[in-house]
Amino acid sequence: MSKIICDFCGTTDSKDNPVIAGDNACICKACVTAANDIMSGSVPAQENIEKKDELPSKEALLRTPAQLKAILDEYVIGQDTAKKVLSVAVYNHYKRIFRHHEIDDDTELNKSNVLLIGPTGSGKTLLAQTISKYLDVPLAIADATSLTEAGYVGDDVENVVTRLVQAAGGDIEKAQRGIIFIDEVDKVARMSENRSITRDVSGEGVQQALLKIVEGATINVPAKGGRKHPGQEALQVDTTNILFVCGGAFDGLEDIIKKKEGANVLGFNHEAKSKKKDKDIVSKVEADDLVKYGLIPELIGRLHMIATLNEITEDDMVHILTEPKNALIKQYIKLFEMDDVTLKFEKAALKELARLAIERKTGARGLRSILEDIMLDIMFDLPNYKNKTITITKDVVLKTKEPKVA
Template sequence: MEELTPRKIVEYLDQYIIGQEEAKRAVAVALRNRWRAGRLPADIAKEISPKNILLIGPTGVGKTEIARRIASLTHAPFVKVEATKYTEVGYVGRDVESMVRDLVEEAVRLVKKEESALHGRDAEEEALKRIAEIMWPSKKQETRSPMDIIFGEKKQETPQDAGEKERRQELVERIRRGELDDRVIEIKVEDKGGAPQSDNEQANQISLMITNMMPKRMKKKKVTVRAARKILAEEAADEMVDMEVVKEKAIRYAEEKGIIFIDEIDKIAGRTGSSGGPDVSREGVQRDILPIVEGATVKTKYGQVKTDHILFMAAGAFHVSRPSDLIPELQGRFPIRVELSSLSREDLRKILTEPRQALVRQYTALLETEGLHVSFSEDGLDAIAEIASEVNSETEDIGARRLYTILEKVLEDLSFEAPDMEEKEVVVDSDYVHKKLGKITENIDISHYIL
């Protein structure tokens, strides 16, 4: 991460998120401080807590996207949870420690993937041998009788046909060269249909324990040799991975690099005494989250995990409540506060075309699969952005998500008729947009429901 300076982190985020410069800078500094702490002597580093961040702003302005892109950039284990899914201790539902368990599961998945990649060549060779064995089974050796074992008599091994070994090797080579890729074979794979997950954490733990006690369930599957090579190579790589090494690395990975994103934290911001009943449970959830954010040791199936240096990012719209409505102790654990602004018409216009995952690029690529070439004129893009901005201001502000709704409505007929259209060139200009949305935008009551 040495090359990830705050400036470079912001430049990376600029490729995916329009605007919100203050939030990008805050996140970049928090990440760089993590790197700085890792270079300090251990006795000083352990005293430095991560600079947790509270993102405040309406939906659809980039809060979640910032957190997700940061995790992708740093290759860190990342989980997104919703504060409303948790209940106070003593109630049926998910306990807050499950967010740490989810983070460790993600860390295990990442480390396992890294470790499996180290065995790629060996796993591929093993897969070739298994496929060859399926296509040309070896002769089973006869079992030795008990008398042979007692008296130590060695069984005379049947000498292998001189040409059999060579022919078997030739079969492996043909599979390797892809000559048999389209042939269908039957393989046995593990049936990974696990126990159903519920919101009750204790029930999940019991189900997992019972599942682990049972022998692996195998199922037969007919696939092409091409698909079998991939499936069996992944299976062989998993068998070659040392799970003890994976567990140790994953726990360290989660503790040192893990990012937990707590969304909708404003929904649990009610304080005792404000309106009675439900607020007591909300404050209870806050008090349960507090020790996790402060630094606690959580028991997982892979071992004990300390949360002292996990980076927590929380987000909320705070339309009704305010950050000051959180309990004071929890407020203090999120020292960096960033307010994200609503998206302007210019921001919405840029979102349509500038980011790597730009919406216009997505929709044109989808329709291109039907041989339909759709292009958007400048005035067409201006019209979409203007309508999105107006609807956001006159109804609920849902940020960039409004663009999805409008584009779906604009391209609805094209998406339906694309396979049958003879004219394969379509230009979406201002007239086209207003033709598709005219009646809806003229009547604000209708736009409330449709856009």
């Protein structure tokens, strides 16, 4: 069951601070008390606003792993292990920022950056987007394939931090506790374990450049990013409290793990025998396997938590279409309702949509393009179907029949 969240400060319903749910909004006990203090004049409005700006963000960021996973469950289907890993990493990260002073000793707490390994469309980016949205922290998403070593054509690694500052509206303090998601990190793997004699400016060079910002350092970043403004003022950003989440498909990693385990990766019967095992074998990944794949040991050492995501099954696809808060079917139903049209999908139609997405190997993100293609003609004539019910059948998905209209 999803937790109720206060619309004013973003805190989650709890025993100490219950949230009252109304028809159009929710408010917590702390906000009611604050509002009462302002109205009665016991606390000046401006002073209260200043306190409110400090506390809610801290409270929101210190949600428990279970609360964070509950939020992810509303938007991401399956992938329980990855959701737990990310929830624990985020909880520990922000606990380290806000509660480090509670125990007075000289122990230093390092941040736990995360590496997500999973096929395309399995939900890696969505996990990072959902976490940042509900924690109200800035998020910057970068594609590792566009990055190059400083001085070469392409994006400098520092520009990733510039994007985070821009996502924070120029507020450096807010950016310094944000999240950076680097996708396609497997594409910057070097071709072999042996160090190249020539410059590998978009592979190992990028990994080397990432080391400093992922570990945590004060770096100078261009305010506008890029190299088009050579005279621009540099901003100083401390990356110590920025959480880095890296993601990649890591195609071929299964073969490396199989070789390590002594399995035969060649032969006529290999494909049939190992298909079932392939699903789970990536979950056995270790640091050595990633080194063999082409990531440098120094970078792996800075990505402390590794989570693997499973390939999405046909049943998962059907759940993705119908269950999350932003499910595609829910979105289409709402669009049709705006024109006073009722939209229905038969179960067989949903299964066929899921089958097509798996066949195209585009993952969950491929569902929208398939649906857009099917619904185009219906949407074009939508205003003519006012006060009617349109039912999408399997034949409509296969484009062999028109939808049922009643």
